[in-house]
Amino acid sequence: MTGELSPIDKAKYVSAYRAAEMVQDGMRVGLGTGSTAAWLVRRLGERVRDEGLKIKGVPTSTATAQLAREVGIEVVSLDQAGWLDLTIDGADEFDGELNLIKGGGAALLQEKIVATASDQMVVIADAGKEVEALGAFPLPVEVIPFGWQTTRTLIEEALDAMDVLGTAATLRMNGEAPTVTDEGNHILDLHLQRIGNPRQLALILNQVPGVVENGLFIDICDKVVIGHGDGRVELRDINEGTIELGQVGTDEADNLFSDLAD
């Protein structure tokens, strides 16, 4: 099969490609989940194969663990690694302070644990993920299956007092059945439209019995690599207050895409 990547996929690829350059020999690296993170894992696999890069990867989902092994990355658990040098992961939204919504791929719990256990978290994203205010993307919340409807009611009641525009919470489905996360939990997606105070909301949600974790990542992300469909990449460092611009070729991505599709 032949084909070309869409501009969005090229944007994801170039952000992942640039972020993969931050990975150095000997690092313990948290490997995110989702389509952008999958590009990163593939690129790191190439570097392992072609450059002899030696890393230990800590995946944030069973899907990422499987891909990482397939491309030749040594996979270890977080407990084996202890602490990580760097985690690179995608996001569903990021704002100007690099606060995030994550969990579109239902992996937010492991993603948050892994990112928090890292010296640095770098987000890789296409430019469309940047927002003025978080909340247009429904906020994922991982809840235990026991009494999930009660948990949903309690969440909706808590949202009444929050600075948000909507309060509906829907159970994420996988076909006819509720989505089940790697930890055996369910996901409630909160349709908030706009989150006025993400920090406060993140704290309040985790007070509700039955909530395991929410998809707001506050003060966790250090850098974002923003990719564009024409190969431009922008690296923003929130701690240093710096912006670096660059360019990544996308021919390799098209070849890789054709190989994957064959």
Ligand code: 5RP
């Ligand atoms: C998974 C996530 C993903 O990082 C997020 O959904 C972005 O995915 P993609 O890179 O496919 O757009 O949080 O739980």
